Amino acid sequence: MLINKLNLLNIILIGIGVIAFSITLYIAVISLFEKEKLAARRLLELAFLLPLPYLVVGLLNFPYQTHFARALFLLTGIVFILLLLPIGKKYIVGNDIPRLKVDERDIVLSRNLLKIGTKRFIEYYKHHPERKIADDEFRSRPGLLSSDGSKYNPFTFASADASFNIVEFLKKAVDEKVTNKKIELAPAEISNYIKNWSLKLGAHNVGITKLKEYHLYSHIGRGESYGKPITQKHKYAIVFIVEMDKFMLGCAPAGPIIMESAQQYLSAGIIATQIAAFIRNIGYPARAHIDGNYHILCPLVAMDAGLGEIGRIGLLITPDLGPRVRISVVTTDLTLITDKRNFDNTVIDFCTNCKKCANICPAKAIPFNEREEIDGVKRWQINSEACFTYWCTTGTDCGQCIRVCPYSHPDSFFHNLVRYYVRNSSIFRKIAAPIDDFLYGRKPDSKEQPEWMKIKKQRKTNK
Ligand code: SF4
Ligand code: SF4
Structure with missing residues (x-):
């Protein structure tokens, strides 16, 4: 039979x-x-x-x-x-506290603002002649949001510019004098209030940490206060994470990526500015740190607030959205209850094998090798000059490394189940990256822009 x-x-x-x-x-x-x-x-x-x-x-x-x-x-x-079965879970606490502070004047976004021939420009390269050649390279390209950028699109670029313009308005409100009388509060209650209100305002996640010396830049690198040492001594930092839309990011490096980045810088900025204003209203000093106006290094503060770990791309990898986030921070003297750091070093373990971001990076800016000791911390360091030169060529902020990262999949039951096993099973962690390559491609193509973005300029008609 x-x-x-x-x-x-x-x-x-x-x-x-x-x-x-x-x-x-x-x-x-x-x-x-x-x-x-x-x-x-x-x-x-x-x-x-x-x-x-x-x-x-x-x-x-x-x-x-x-x-x-x-x-x-x-x-x-x-x-x-x-x-x-969750076997092979390993959490090793390593020393990843930087010994030296970062000077904001040294980051590429600040160096890009130096105007050729000005006193500031001459001074900077007198002290850093080794950076001149790489910087001249990105200066020779069209620049961010330029109409000569290879990914120029009048509508997506204008939309991004609109969001950045509103962020500029917010900067006027990041730090103001406290005029109201202090209200005495229970730390647990006010922490809970701030977290819940931030979520209601659109944050995906919120964390609180004590503000540490290594969170701060040593000097301001942008705006009128250029070169001033940062002396901010607030005790606490509240970190807000906002989600970047998966489908907009899928179009990276085309226009929708910078449109989405700008939008989420704005969303994160509004939340931080609003929460800082609220804290001042109840009588405590507070400063919002938003795009282009930071006194702190967002990924480091977010990591200590328990919101994720830093991966191969040098960005915060959050447990449910991966690097598909934008961050803003409020520093304050209002006493709050802090969160514990996660110490999820499975991210490091996963990144060691995955290398998908390094493989797709058009600027070859992401290292393929193991982490190296830099300023006393074992980490990966991207070539920010090469990355930024690519941004200045396309006119967008590229984002292909974030687009292909296996941690960037949607925050849904199925993907979160995969993330659970990646965190908890070392064997699953080893095969998850090849499975991701098999299903989504090792170098997946970018997605087409949504139909509603494909508008054509109309020809003028003589009536
Ligand atoms: S793509 Fe892979 S290696 Fe790169 S950050 Fe994401 S998980 Fe890490
Ligand atoms: S943003 Fe683009 S150029 Fe920069 S590191 Fe990521 S993939 Fe490379």
């Missing part, structure tokens, strides 16, 4: 086959909704291939069928235990 007797083992095998089919089909459908066509196609193929051995062995009668059934059941059990 061709069909098997339905004993318990065969029923279990058929059941596994049906479950494998349903789950894979479910993920294929999710991928279709996420507009990940390659992943949807591959998962659909897998939905039919994966259950095949279980259905063949469970349903058909052939010589040594019982031996095959037992071996298949055993093999499935071993794979399940190795991959899906």
